[in-house]
Amino acid sequence: MKFLDQAKVYIRSGNGGAGAVSFRREKFIEFGGPDGGDGGRGGDVWLEVVDGLNTLIDYRYQQHFKAQTGIHGMGRNMTGAKGSDIVLKVPVGTQVYEEDNETLICDLTQVGQRYLLAKGGNGGFGNQHFKTSTNQAPRRANPGLEGQEMWVWLRLKLIADAGLVGLPNAGKSTFLASVTAAKPKIADYPFTTLHPGLGVARIDAREFVIADIPGLIEGAHEGVGIGDRFLGHVERTRVLLHLVSAQEENPGKAYKVVRGELEAYGHGLTDKIEIVALSQVDTLDPDTRKKKIASLKRAAGRAPILLSAVTREGVEETLRALMSVVEEARQASGDVAPADARWTK
Numbered sequence: 001m002k003f004l005d006q007a008k009v010y011i012r013s014g015n016g017g018a019g020a021v022s023f024r025r026e027k028f029i030e031f032g033g034p035d036g037g038d039g040g041r042g043g044d045v046w047l048e049v050v051d052g053l054n055t056l057i058d059y060r061y062q063q064h065f066k067a068q069t070g071i072h073g074m075g076r077n078m079t080g081a082k083g084s085d086i087v088l089k090v091p092v093g094t095q096v097y098e099e100d101n102e103t104l105i106c107d108l109t110q111v112g113q114r115y116l117l118a119k120g121g122n123g124g125f126g127n128q129h130f131k132t133s134t135n136q137a138p139r140r141a142n143p144g145l146e147g148q149e150m151w152v153w154l155r156l157k158l159i160a161d162a163g164l165v166g167l168p169n170a171g172k173s174t175f176l177a178s179v180t181a182a183k184p185k186i187a188d189y190p191f192t193t194l195h196p197g198l199g200v201a202r203i204d205a206r207e208f209v210i211a212d213i214p215g216l217i218e219g220a221h222e223g224v225g226i227g228d229r230f231l232g233h234v235e236r237t238r239v240l241l242h243l244v245s246a247q248e249e250n251p252g253k254a255y256k257v258v259r260g261e262l263e264a265y266g267h268g269l270t271d272k273i274e275i276v277a278l279s280q281v282d283t284l285d286p287d288t289r290k291k292k293i294a295s296l297k298r299a300a301g302r303a304p305i306l307l308s309a310v311t312r313e314g315v316e317e318t319l320r321a322l323m324s325v326v327e328e329a330r331q332a333s334g335d336v337a338p339a340d341a342r343w344t345k
Contacts, residue, residue: 182197238326
């Protein structure tokens with residue numbers, strides 16, 4: 001399955017059905033009067049978060065969604081049926097933006113959440129509503145109201161507790177594969193990871209979710225390399241694990257490059273708790289290891305964790321450090337769904 005984290009779709013709710021103009025005509029009933037029924041309401045357009053989806057690929061090949069028009073009213077005071085609703089099923093972490101791709105409409109973060117995106121038009125009144133003492137036989141009825149239509153952007157931001165950042169080949173995918181059941185592509189060339197990946201890590205009988213994103217290089221915020229669009233997938237994380245490869249000639253400079261890209265991207269990434277680790281330390285001799293640790297310590301302002309996914313050095317220490325931050329954040333947070341009539345649970 002292809003990974004797609006952004007899609008533009010057109011939605012339209014159903015028009016309301018028209019009211020009917022009808023009169024009761026039966027033998028032996030002299031004054032039947034108007035009996036035109038009302039039109040049915042048009043169908044709504046809903047968003048629903050479902051389990052089992054992790055991409056927006058369904059909206060790559062179908063971009064238009066229209067709810068059903070309400071059924072017109074009929075004689076004998078028969079009201080038309082409501083038009084069928086359309087439900088767009090999306091994965092957890094989907095955000096919906098207006099056509100400008102900047103104005104946020106809603107943010108869906110829990111399985112089962114539903115949001116009313118476009119309400120169907122009301123049905124029109126039949127002629128029975130217009131009967132008065134001076135107009136006993138009205139010959140007019142209301143048409144149904146039109147539905148709402150709009151283009152919206154669906155943007156997926158993965159739900160994870162911890163995020164991995166760093167330059168290409170910093171060992172992010174190797175770390176993810178070593179501590180979770182995820183099987184990301186691993187190779188010795190830049191940008192092996194082209195799409196974000198998720199894995200569940202377990203330490204001390206507790207679990208948390210780790211997100212891995214493609215590597216950043218200098219100028220990523222200007223579109224260099226793969227760019228920085230995938231940073232959106234670590235916006236929701238509670239902690240960042242910044243991996244710096246021990247094979248970098250100057251680990252301190254490599255650290256500053258990634259931090260610069262995080263600052264350029266914004267959205268609060270630089271305010272998140274950051275754990276710094278010098279990865280792939282199994283490739284260094286003792287003297288070189290000391291020099292690289294010192295370089296990274298000067299740049300980061302604190303001593304890094306020494307990490308090797310191959311020899312398992314520092315792996316448990318890193319997981320416990322991440323789990324500590326995640327547990328603290330979980331206890332402090334209380335996620336409450338918005339008190340809005342458009343939301344249902």
